[in-house]
Amino acid sequence: MAKAQIGIYGLGTMGSALALNIAEKGFDVAVANREVEWIADFIREAGPLGARLHPHEALEDFVAGLKTPRVILFMIPSGAPMDAMIAAVAPLLSPGDTIIDGGNADFHATRRRAEEMAARDLHFVGMGVSGGEDGARHGPSMMVGGSEHSWRQLRDILRAIAARHEGDPCVDRLGPDGAGHFVKTVHNGIEYADMQIIAEIYGLARFGMAQPPAEIGAMFARWNAGPLQSYLVEITAELLGRTDPATGHPVVDVIKDAAGQKGTGRWTVIEAVRMGQAANMIEAAVGARAWSAEKETRQAAEARLGGARGALDLGEEVLADAFAAARILGYAQGFRILEAASREYGWALDHARIAEIWRAGCIIRSALLDDIAQAFRGDLPAGQLMLAPSMAAQLTAKTPALRRVVCAAMEGGHAAPVLAAALGFHDTMRQGWGTANIIQAQRDFFGHHGFERLGQEGKFHGPWWD
Template identity: 65%
Template sequence: MTQAKADIGVYGLGTMGSALALNLAEQGFRVAVTNRETAWIGDFVKEAGPLATALIPAETLESFVSAIKTPRTILFMIPSGAPMDAMIEAVLPLLAEGDTIIDGGNADFNDTRRRFKELSGTGAHFVGMGVSGGAKGARHGPSMMVGGTQHSWDQLRPMAEAIAAKFEDDPCVAHLGPDGAGHFVKTVHNGIEYADMQMIAEVYGLLRDGAGWDAPRIGALFEGWQEGPLSSYLIEVSAAALLTVDPETGQPMVDVIVDQAGQKGTGRWTVIEALKMGESANTIEAAVGARGWSSEKSKREIAEPLLTAGTLEAAIPSETDLEAALIAARIIAHAQGFRLLGAASEEFDWSLDMVRISEIWRAGCIIRSALLDDLATAFRDEVPHGHVILSPNIAETLAQKLPSLRRVVVAGASLGTALPALSAALAWYDSTRRGRGTTNLIQAQRDFFGAHGFARTDQDGKFNAVWPDLASEGT
């Protein structure tokens, strides 16, 4: 009897690939599976239990490809960069007209755009798909951001919608545009994630170092916030982490963890692309910078007794102020991310749908929160000038919460507790709301030493001033 062919192939049985393969199998799809280290394949199938009947293991790339029904859909869950390029080169000769290669890793969207272009005309299609939600999300329902051709989306859609997280029965997956659109949206998602995590950590730091609270007390506060407007996966995770006890020492788990945070690059990519497009994502930049500072622990330990804090007296902000400050800063970080998405949509002609992006982030992904539903509602109403903080409801919320953010930032600065992301959010808001900023002086400086020219407020055109000759005045 001939074995029925697979609906999809999954190459790469690491944490994410194996979870997605099992998710697909559980939803009734037949899945061909393989891995570079072939010894993993048998173990994976054995551990799949009852789902093993839906899996078709293959030990060679050729048998893997031939096990999938045409037109083929092949999901690669392997390291980004050179490994993906090598895999495309190896698999392309085995493919037929209409087959689709999907890169489901955290790829640089510039690489995805290049690969998409290189495969155009070969008969095969290339998809860059961002997958968020970690291993648990991949297994039980991730949020997925797809970039590629309509042909590829038509093939992938039934499977993607079946395995995606659901928000009120709406699958948290969407075809967002061609080439690198999906991976770019995932990159910005991760940038917002960096900012959100950092701001939560800053509130923790202010309470720990400024107020002397212990981890369980802070965890209990965060746990309470989970029932209100701050409800989110990251608040839930933070509360649970703070309330967890280390079984070896009996101390709070966070107190035995070294204060050095790693990063895989997506936050940094977000900042780089923002700078390229002339957009400010300073909350994300602050979060990326803070992770960089964290890596220099030995230097910080040397500096601590040598550098004077110069602190001032200040009251610890109330729990109400801390909650409101975090709400305001979170809105601002998301607003920066969506501004960057809008700029990229214009730059690359993607026509990104901000409503749909907000919707597919409401469940499954790491930044899922009650705020995303509010932002989706705001975008449905066509926010003024494409800037979500100008939406009436969002602007009103910010107006209510900004005084609290100011008090928290003042307290942090006075007490010597670093609040880089919260401070950046406030600075960005204050810069945005000023019709007249201070770059007129910067333009004067540039013209003074470089004759770069400037625009005038009262005349059209470009002008240069006759500035005093400081050298002749001996200054």
């Protein structure tokens, strides 16, 4: 039997979709799964592609069925299951072999695993995969972190299966060890913020402007034909136009308003704070999901405190401009977090290339990413995306609409935590003279912490200590 060029262990939704994608591109794929009874069904359902899929029930046979140096992609839950699998498979491998974790993993664990594997002359890759099941099957965006050796093993396969934007494969090696998984984590943090912005705009139109879902969906469809084009805008337009077959109501009205989360948004916020970076838009989006889960509490609070009552006079153009400004600020925060991590871990992340990888295949793909990539390749004052000439011009033109929307929402009692956070970030960062001098004076007064003086080196104390 011919040996396969890559092995995929884990035939769940994403693993099976990637295996079919790789086979369709002309590569032989060894496949295995913990629940061995899944394997035969998968091969049968693959149809003609089954000729390039090589099933194995035993882990030893699976590893033996791969060309050397071996490449094995694990599509299994991260954390303890991944560590257990490494312990089982590593003794079967040879120097130069590569293991890939394709799940949403904590990048700290990825860095640890890469170091442990390198001590055995084995290579560990943390690969972020975005695009869901359809993306995995027909072209995902992939963010790779690992050694140059492992990238040479992987790149032909990954470039073949990746989504493409104007012919450019949306995949690249972004750095060593945890770089790929960290970039995917921040991708998901930006995704949280963008989704919440869309939800807030929907809420303002629905409950503040009394527009029915289908009408709001039509507005999003119009936006998707212009500068606000994105995958999330596209699917929002689609879902708002759908009717629930069981009740005849708009389907969005029968969905419980409690959003789940799997942790990557929280990870983004935690790492940002740890590195001294504010991610208030992502933090607000994570908080909004947490509050959404407390439906009974919210219902009790509405009965006692009263819900939103103010009618809003906001036109479609104002909402669109507010959305555009908030989206730029959300991406700007995400790339600030990436830059902080790049400095701390010595990754030398290429922000323009990351933006290019995100242009197709992934959940946050949008027309704005072309502008962002160009901005990072051009004049970038202080290294800040929001100060790039093209971004600054858009913010100058569109932030007044964001201010109007946030003020109207606050006045009417409508919740808009991420839109408000975006405005707060914008207004704070454009104040050359802020108010932290008061905080430093307070800290010195109660704790003798000291402070810097303008134009002078050293640490000083206030006259209250004389």
